[in-house]
Amino acid sequence: MAHALYRLGRLAHRRWPAFLVGWLLVLVAIGGVATTIAKPMSDSFTIPGIPSEQAMELQQELFPGADDPLTTPAGTVVVAAPEGERLSDPANAKAVENLLTELRQVPQAGDPEQFVNPVAADQGVTQQYLAAAQENGTPKEVAEANAAVVSPLSEDGRAGLIQWTFDAKSVTDVEPATKDAVHAAVEDARDAGLEAAATGSGLQGMPEMGVTSELIGIGVALLVLVLTFGSLVAAGLPILTALVGVGTGALGVVGATAFFDLSTTTPILATMLGLAVGIDYALFILSRYRTELRETGDREHAMGLAVGRAGSAVVFAGLTVIIALAALAVVNIPFLTAMGLAAAGTVLVAVLVALTLLPAILGALGGRAFAGQIRKDRIVEEGATTDNGGTRWARAIGAHPVVAVLVTVLALGALAIPAKDLSLALPTDSTAAEGTSQREAGDLIAEHFGEGQEARMAVVVDAREVEDPRAAGAAFGEVAAELGALDGVANAQVVGVNESGQGGQVLVTPTTSASDPATEELLHEVRDRVPQFEEATGTTIGVTGLNAIQVDVSEKLQDALVPYLAVVVGLAFVLLMLVFRSVLVPLTATLGFVLSTLATLGATVLVFQEGLFGLVDGAPLISFLPILMIGIVFGLAMDYQVFLVTRMREAYVHGDSAHEAVVDGFRHGARVVTAAAVIMISVFAAFVLQPDNLIKSMGFALATAVLLDAFVVRMVLIPALMYLLGDRAWAMPRWLDRLLPDVDVEGEALTRRTSAAPAEERVPV
Incomplete structure (x- = not known):
């Protein structure tokens, strides 16, 4: 090569x-x-085969045209009257009507009839539920309670929801001008004295990065x-x-x-x-x-x-x-x-x-190539074997290698402890960055409609195997009653039956928010009870909804961490054996990476999940952050290992002792690796300045990982271990050496043809 x-x-x-x-x-x-x-x-963060996706497929079989909560371009504006007032008060009612008028004129707004005043919609929902209650014998108070749960108006009449679907095929087809027009209408409502904020899948998406970072x-x-x-x-x-x-x-x-x-x-x-x-x-x-x-x-x-x-x-x-x-x-x-x-x-x-x-x-x-010099190249003047900061650092580590190993391992181990509390989730309105429209909307909804409003589950009941239509209808009600009796459920009710009467939907509203671990526990409890419900009713049941999909995606990603790490480390271990012609050097490299990775996860949990330093409000980490961090940082960590240790091997194969090879590797590689790491850290850390918590957490995790791996593992732990291993570090079993191809990474086969120019004609750089 x-x-x-x-x-x-x-x-x-x-x-x-x-x-x-x-x-x-x-x-x-x-x-x-x-x-x-x-x-x-x-x-979209969907994963084929997860339970919520299977339940959604069942839902679409029974209810053709049912919306996919991840891909349907929906919009929601939450409005609230000033404290002590109601939306039905004349001034507030006028402001809401003006808002509705503006929203109907938004590009890609779709059918104008979607935009309904929450006060009027509440009256219609209540009347519908009371009429149905008279027909089926449901107690009036139960009907009113169920109506209040699905009503777009809060119980005190102070806040309301305006919900619609954009005239677009998917969330990515909603134009920026459309989103701007919605936010402009919301601003006008605020100017009129209302509290207002917009959210919904059609209004979300990653923010523009710009060029600042x-x-x-x-x-x-x-x-x-x-x-x-x-x-x-x-x-x-x-x-x-x-x-x-x-x-x-x-x-x-x-x-x-x-x-x-x-x-x-x-x-x-x-x-x-x-x-x-x-x-x-x-x-x-x-x-x-x-x-x-x-x-x-x-x-x-x-x-x-x-x-x-x-x-x-x-x-x-x-x-x-x-x-x-x-x-x-x-x-x-x-x-x-x-x-x-x-x-x-x-x-x-x-x-x-x-x-x-x-x-x-x-x-x-x-x-x-080296014009515009601001200082002379002192190494040329002093000779190629002169001491520099790298050699002095290497000798300092070599003086006490055991201490260096113990301190490094203990420090990284202590920093890794918070990683045991790692919690993963996908973004929600309640975990969006402070000051964003999504966060403001989420806070308003939680305040006026309850924290469980955005954590609802859709339980799909397939009664096609039930021969008696009346038994099918009873099964829907039975499932709703059983779910409503669970701890942590604010309300469970049948919200839809298909035309054939063989499919039903039960809406379950938790008492806790989408980001609360208790909501995830409730989801698992509901699923644990599904076999019991299916046996008792003769139906097939699935649980879906936006929150269920997000939980399933997060769990699949978390379960994939260990096998992914095993595959990456295994493949890279073989590659590093080719590079270093050694077994112990790749082993120490990968073990060092595992330490720095766990320490990085611990630090990220402290700052972003626990809210240390107040950089962000504490919230679960984005689901794919750990696995992406492992993928990216493992490769980058091995970069530093390759660049630093190949110089050591180059010196070793040219006759230096194992001890002096470490020093020589730092002489030629420490400055460059340090510069590379500082550059990498600065590039990643700059993204912490972004307003979006997802980008902020990614930048922090990557910058921290490079900091720990480059300056703690590669600059302290690895040289200390190389000193302790001595010649054994470069040992390779003969049978394995014969099996592996010689790729000559350090260029040992290249001869220095310096005769192309005498020493006195060497180029000044």
Whole structure:
């Protein structure tokens, strides 16, 4: 591999015009195709085969045209009169009518008759329930109680719900102008003296990212690169190539929507990874290029050596990231698989850019690659074996390796303890960020209609096997009565019977909110009782609804964590054995990652689930955060392992002792790995400034994971273990050594042809 990459680096450097034009054509072609075939992204988190999805299929069989709560583009505006007043008061009634008029005129509003005054709707619901009660003998007080539960008007008459379905095929087809018009109507209602907020699937979706977070990350990266290279030109090159990679990857993600159902979080993930690994990979190759220039005046040869040596490490580091992301497919969750594959594609682009575009740009720059220097390269003046911060740090760790291991393991273990209380859920109005319309609507609904309003379950009863129609009707009522008697249920009632009388729907309203663990426990209790109900009534029963779907998705994701981690670690372990020709080095690398991952989960639980520091209100973590974090950070952690430890192995195979090999690895790799980690942390941490809690938590978790893994595990634990293992670290059973192909990541097979330029003609960098 080293020889092939050496030739690729030389070719790209020598034929730089062709490579630059080639990348330009690639960008134009991908952009043209992507914008032509692209389809809207979605926010659906469904998983085929989960109980709630099966129940929904049953519901649609019995009630054709029944709405899917995740895909139906619904809208809800909650309005409330000032304290002590009612919506029926003249001034408030006028404000509500004006609001309804504006909503009817919203683009994609659909049938105007959907928009009904909550006061008028309440009267109609009450009359309907009382009339039905007279026919079937239901007590009046029961009918009134049931009517109050489904009424769009609160019991005190102060708050009301205006609900409708947009004239759009799905939630992704609701135009931004439509959402803006709804929010403008809500603002007018507020100006008229009402409390008002809008929510609903048709109004939600990931917020626009803008460029603030990216610019902050890029700004910090530029500062770090300037300090690393001491050159303004060299500092700008990794950022330039990373932006090309991000652009290409993002366009690829857009084009992939024609073939995959991608969620709106996918571009965010691609941006985070594209910037982070793109800068890192270019940084490693550019740093090695500068090192090779100290030995030869032949820039083309130096470029070949840099790509042959550091490029080999980049390829395998990229492969670990790609493996971790592509392995999301084994979880068998469609939206997560698509997200992982799209992100893996972005990483692949970053690798190709670092191996081909960067050498081409350096070929075009020639002797100006390290121009604009703000400090001299002191390493050239002092010699290649001079001590620096990396060597001093390595020797400090080597003086007390046992202490370093114990302190690191205990510290990470203590930080991991809160992870045992990990709770996962999908976003709801009640967990949305403070100040958002969704959060305001959720708070108003909980205040005036009860916390269980948005946590309702739809229990579908299939009585097609029941021969007597009267027995079928009785079965519906029996199921409702049994469910209504459960602790934690505020109300359970039959809300629909199909035309044949063989299908019924029971609406169950909990006393607790969608994010309350008690609601999840109630869902499981209802499902536990289903076999009993089915046997007693001769029916088939399923439980669905938005909250049930979200719980099922979260549980499936949580159950997938351990097998996913096993697959990723197993595949990466084999890959790292190829890289290091060792068993113990990959073992310590993966065990260190497990420690840093658990510690990161613990820290994220403390800050985002328990609300430590007041950064956000405490709420369950987004369901797919842990599994995505594992996939992303495992690959990135192995990046640092590869870049740092390959320099150790390079020194070891060239005759250094195991102890000195650790020092030499830090001499050449510590500064670059530190710079890469700081860049990665800054890119991820910048997303904590986003208002959306999902993006905020992802940025925090990824930044914390890189911080702990790079600076605690790779910079403290790994060198301490390498000191303790000594020569045993590089041992490999002969039979296994014969089985594994020799990929020569450190470029041992490449000879330094420094005769291309005498020492006195070495290039100043």
